[in-house]
Amino acid sequence: MRHLIDIMDFSAAEIDELIATATDIVAHPEKYREKCRYKKLATLFFEPSTRTRLSFEAAMMELGGQVLGFSEASSSSAAKGESVADTAAIVSGYADIIAMRHPKEGAPLVAASKSDVPIINAGDGGHFHPTQTLTDLFTIHLEKGSFENLTVGLCGDLKFGRTVHSLIAALSRYTGIRFVLISPEELKVPSYVKNTYIKEKGIPYKQTTSLDEAMPELDVLYMTRVQRERFFNEEDYLRLRDSYILTPEKMEKAKKDMIVLHPLPRVNEISTEVDKDPRAAYFRQAKNGKFIRMALILKLLEVD
Amino acid sequence: MRVDAIKNGIVLDHIEAGRALEIYHLLSLDKVSCPVAILTNVSSEKMGKKDIIKIDGALSLPLEILGVISPSITIVLVEDGKVREKRHVSLPKEVTDFLRCKNPRCITSTEQGIHHRFHLTGEKNAVYRCVYCDAQWS
Numbered sequence: 001m002r003h004l005i006d007i008m009d010f011s012a013a014e015i016d017e018l019i020a021t022a023t024d025i026v027a028h029p030e031k032y033r034e035k036c037r038y039k040k041l042a043t044l045f046f047e048p049s050t051r052t053r054l055s056f057e058a059a060m061m062e063l064g065g066q067v068l069g070f071s072e073a074s075s076s077s078a079a080k081g082e083s084v085a086d087t088a089a090i091v092s093g094y095a096d097i098i099a100m101r102h103p104k105e106g107a108p109l110v111a112a113s114k115s116d117v118p119i120i121n122a123g124d125g126g127h128f129h130p131t132q133t134l135t136d137l138f139t140i141h142l143e144k145g146s147f148e149n150l151t152v153g154l155c156g157d158l159k160f161g162r163t164v165h166s167l168i169a170a171l172s173r174y175t176g177i178r179f180v181l182i183s184p185e186e187l188k189v190p191s192y193v194k195n196t197y198i199k200e201k202g203i204p205y206k207q208t209t210s211l212d213e214a215m216p217e218l219d220v221l222y223m224t225r226v227q228r229e230r231f232f233n234e235e236d237y238l239r240l241r242d243s244y245i246l247t248p249e250k251m252e253k254a255k256k257d258m259i260v261l262h263p264l265p266r267v268n269e270i271s272t273e274v275d276k277d278p279r280a281a282y283f284r285q286a287k288n289g290k291f292i293r294m295a296l297i298l299k300l301l302e303v304d
Numbered sequence: 305m306r307v308d309a310i311k312n313g314i315v316l317d318h319i320e321a322g323r324a325l326e327i328y329h330l331l332s333l334d335k336v337s338c339p340v341a342i343l344t345n346v347s348s349e350k351m352g353k354k355d356i357i358k359i360d361g362a363l364s365l366p367l368e369i370l371g372v373i374s375p376s377i378t379i380v381l382v383e384d385g386k387v388r389e390k391r392h393v394s395l396p397k398e399v400t401d402f403l404r405c406k407n408p409r410c411i412t413s414t415e416q417g418i419h420h421r422f423h424l425t426g427e428k429n430a431v432y433r434c435v436y437c438d439a440q441w442s
Contacts, residue, residue: 106410
């Protein structure tokens with residue numbers, strides 16, 4: 001039995017296999033409509049979520065399975081003080097697979113230690129969010145055809161952004177990848193992430209504070225939100241925030257086939273005027289999340 | 305103070321200056337009944353300054369774990385006033401229920417009945433990270 005806690009739990013070959021399955025699901029959805037008949041997915045969401053929970057539930061429904069669960073801690077026994085370990089042990093008796101989101105970092109790992117069924121980490125605080133990374137990888141693969149020889153720009157909060165760290169780790173396993181890290185000084189990628197996944201692997205990279213300067217060389221631009229609460233003074237925040245708003249003017253500097261991704265929700269870091277640009281792939285990315293989660297459920301349930 | 309000044313016990317030498325008290329508490333030496341001496345900022349040719357802890361009693365302590373705190377530590381076992389063994393600490397691959405994660409967002413801060421586990425992620429700088437939340441222990 002396998003769990004998915006960290007994206008690095010899966011090898012690059014296993015991720016390629018998931019992407020191949022998800023691609024086939026998009027092309028031939030009818031083949032998969034009964035694959036999980038009589039199977040149940042429990043969605044245990046101890047904090048709110050829109051995309052992740054609904055895409056998990058839609059994924060299971062499209063596989064012919066059923067869903068049960070809760071969408072906030074107050075409607076579960078956690079409100080009475082039940083431990084994560086006990087909740088997992090009990091729910092694993094009711095469902096065949098569990099997707100869990102929890103505000104505490106490491107909660108899904110604790111659940112996995114007590115569960116008799118596969119646990120999927122659907123986000124644990126500011127730590128991991130592996131199915132978002134699978135969604136990002138699937139979208140890049142669909143849009144660009146492969147991961148080889150891509151220059152990937154990551155922009156915004158690269159210090160605290162969990163999706164950024166996981167994406168760097170996952171992409172670092174492919175050949176020809178190059179990173180452009182675009183952030184204010186205060187929100188640079190942590191040195192352990194840079195050392196482990198970029199420097200020690202000899203991956204070419206560039207660090208810059210200028211999105212304008214980086215735009216022409218990018219094949220993929222991964223936008224994240226610069227968060228006000230990370231700054232000690234308001235003046236710095238306002239100065240930096242405005243330099244990372246993606247606008248049609250900035251898009252003019254980009255390659256014709258560049259794509260823009262964002263884990264969403266966005267606040268103001270991508271102007272809504274960019275939405276109609278065909279290179280804006282973030283809504284397609286959100287939709288892709290359902291297909292890659294279908295592939296993941298099939299893999300963890302060992303359904304052919 | 306000389307190493308052989310104790311009769312039967314343990315000397316923890318070459319502790320990084322300023323960390324002796326931390327080790328004293330981690331080994332729960334405040335709860336033992338035998339004499340314990342803490343020397344801080346002792347001159348050292350190798351380290352410039354170092355701390356030393358001398359425990360005058362044959363205790364069973366989880367000494368190998370000390371590499372987590374300060375990889376430079378030398379453990380000296382003294383028997384009948386003589387040095388019986390002198391060894392360097394090693395870096396354990398995993399440490400269970402010795403360190404506690406300081407990250408308030410970590411599940412170990414609220415969940416009861418789980419082991420506090422850290423694993424070695426950087427041998428060169430003795431970097432240990434919480435198995436649950438990946439926070440670096442410091």
